Structures are given as C-alpha cells and as structure tokens.
Amino acid sequence: MPVIVTRAGWLGAFMAAAVLAGCGQRVDDPSQQLPHVVRGMAIQDLQLRLSTQSRVVAELLDVSDGLEDAPVISRQELSPAGQSPLPLELRYRPSEIDAGVQLAVRVTVEDRDEVFFITPEPLPRVDRQQASEIVEVRLEATEAAHAFLEAIPDESPEDALPDIPEFESEVPDELMETPPDELDLSPSP
Structure with a gap:
C-alpha cells in the first residue's frame, strides 16, 4: 500500500528532523549556554x-589572587534594601571564567551614605562547577550601624504613653464605698 505524504506532512517531518539533528550537538558558544x-x-x-535610601550590593568575585582588587564576575543591587534576610541572586556563565578560578560572595548594605553591614572574612565560597548553588551570607554590623543605633532615643513603654491628668470623681465617697447590689439606681424626681 503506498504512503501518501501531504505538504503539511513534509513540513512536519522536516521540522522533526531538524530538531533531532540539533539534539546531539554541543553548544560551544558561551552566549548560548x-x-x-x-x-x-x-x-x-x-x-x-x-x-x-538603603541598598544591598551583592557581588560574585574572583578571589584567586586575593580579595584586594578582586574582579567582579556578577553583581546584584537592590534598593531599597528591605529587612533581613535579604534575597540574593547572582548569575554568571562558567564558560567565560578560567577553570582554576576561586569564586566568593561579598555583600554590603549601605544606608544614609554609610556602609552599615559587610560580609566578614572569610567570604562564602562558590563551586564554579555547580549549575545552581545556595549560599547563606552572614552580615556583620559596622561601627556606622552601631553609632546610628545608639543615636536613636530609647523609648520605654512608660515613656511612650502621654501624660494623663489625675481623675477626680464627683461621686460622694459614701456611694463609692457602697456595694453595687445595694445602690439605689432609680431616677431622682
């Protein structure tokens, strides 16, 4: 029995062949990875x-030759910073980095033109071979953050309440001392 193939069938077969032919190929172009x-x-x-006005700056650094003047591989900036914990997401292409590179994450939080939090050394390391990695970065308060915190007035709950004047009762003392069930609450003429 003959097989009849329509134009749509040829087009579908051609597209399937093109897709299958590309499946086994390796992509060497870094922009395609x-x-x-x-x-x-x-x-x-x-x-x-x-x-x-605060901002978080997260950087993925090449620390192979030390931290000083370490090249930045990836950078993320969030503004305003928000509250802790602060989310991080740094993207990079491993094919654009030398194989022996040591990667680390550094985070700073700036506010009011001061650095308030920094990542203490040693910085958290990242494995270049992992396609996806999760890190937790501990941030240490700087002297500027402590000075700012000390400048905030300390308000205890008693200090936060407004002054309330003493209440003076117009009720005679003998009524105040009478038990509620013995009070005459009928309207007066």
Missing part, C-alpha cells in the same frame, strides 16, 4: 530598620 545561578540570603547580625 545557560547561566549558573548563586541564590541565597544575607542575614544581618543586628536588627536595624533601614531607610528607603
């Missing part, structure tokens, strides 16, 4: 309400 992602959170060691 999926990026690796470092996700996680940065947690402050001191709870401090940040202003709307």
Whole structure:
C-alpha cells in the first residue's frame, strides 16, 4: 500500500528532523549556554530598620589572587534594601571564567551614605562547577550601624504613653464605698 505524504506532512517531518539533528550537538558558544545561578540570603547580625535610601550590593568575585582588587564576575543591587534576610541572586556563565578560578560572595548594605553591614572574612565560597548553588551570607554590623543605633532615643513603654491628668470623681465617697447590689439606681424626681 503506498504512503501518501501531504505538504503539511513534509513540513512536519522536516521540522522533526531538524530538531533531532540539533539534539546531539554541543553548544560551544558561551552566549548560548545557560547561566549558573548563586541564590541565597544575607542575614544581618543586628536588627536595624533601614531607610528607603538603603541598598544591598551583592557581588560574585574572583578571589584567586586575593580579595584586594578582586574582579567582579556578577553583581546584584537592590534598593531599597528591605529587612533581613535579604534575597540574593547572582548569575554568571562558567564558560567565560578560567577553570582554576576561586569564586566568593561579598555583600554590603549601605544606608544614609554609610556602609552599615559587610560580609566578614572569610567570604562564602562558590563551586564554579555547580549549575545552581545556595549560599547563606552572614552580615556583620559596622561601627556606622552601631553609632546610628545608639543615636536613636530609647523609648520605654512608660515613656511612650502621654501624660494623663489625675481623675477626680464627683461621686460622694459614701456611694463609692457602697456595694453595687445595694445602690439605689432609680431616677431622682
């Protein structure tokens, strides 16, 4: 029995063949490779309400030659910073990085033109071979954050209440001392 193939059938067969032919090929073009992602959170060691001018700067660094002047591989900036824990997401293409590179994450939180929180050393390391990695970055308060916190007035609950004048009763003392069930509550003429 003969097989009849229509134009739509030829087009479908051609598309399927093209897709299957590309499945076994390796993509060497770095722009075509999926990026690796470092996700996680940065947690402050001191709870401090940040202003709307605050910002978080997270960086993935090449620390192979040390931290000083380390090249930035990826950078994320969030503004306003929000409250701890702060979300992180750094994307990079491993094919654009040398094989022996050591990667680390550094996070700073700035507010009111001051650095309030930093990542203490040693910085959290990232495995270049992992397609997706989760990190938790501990943030340490700087002297600027402590000075800002000390400048905030300390209000205890007693200080927060307004002054209430003493209440003076117009009820005679003998009524105040009478038990409620013995009171005459009938309207007076």
